[in-house]
Amino acid sequence: MALQPPPFGRSIYLLCTSIHFQTHLSYFILYPLFPLITNILIAQEVSNVAKEIGCNTTQVALNWIRQQNMLLTQKNKIIPIIGSRKESEIKDNLACLEFVLSNDQMQRLNEISKIELGFPHDFLNSEMIKEIIYGGTYSSMVLKK
16 A cells, blocks of 8 residues: 555644554654644644735744744743845834734644643653652642642
């Protein structure tokens, strides 16, 4: 059976299952592709938002960065710096000031670009390791938040 490349935008899991690799082998072969696939998914979501609004992806990306200031509680705010060669490109980029992304759109963009903390965070946060660290008493502890 000839292998067909998966359609654009499919997740890495579909790629793994379509190639029929064993779990461990697919992890090591496909691990270098994770950043690439993540970037493609982010770009696709930015494109979807741009189509919803009726503007271009550059304007959505600039607004996404600009509106992060509303979410930040720290003193350091994000100021996007635009770089253009032509006056028309500068005007096009500044058109991002004419609209605001909705909370739903911001949430979708932030969710798709969320960074997985990975090792050692995930390891230390697992229930089994917490039980070991706390001498088997973690599940009986009352945690206040």
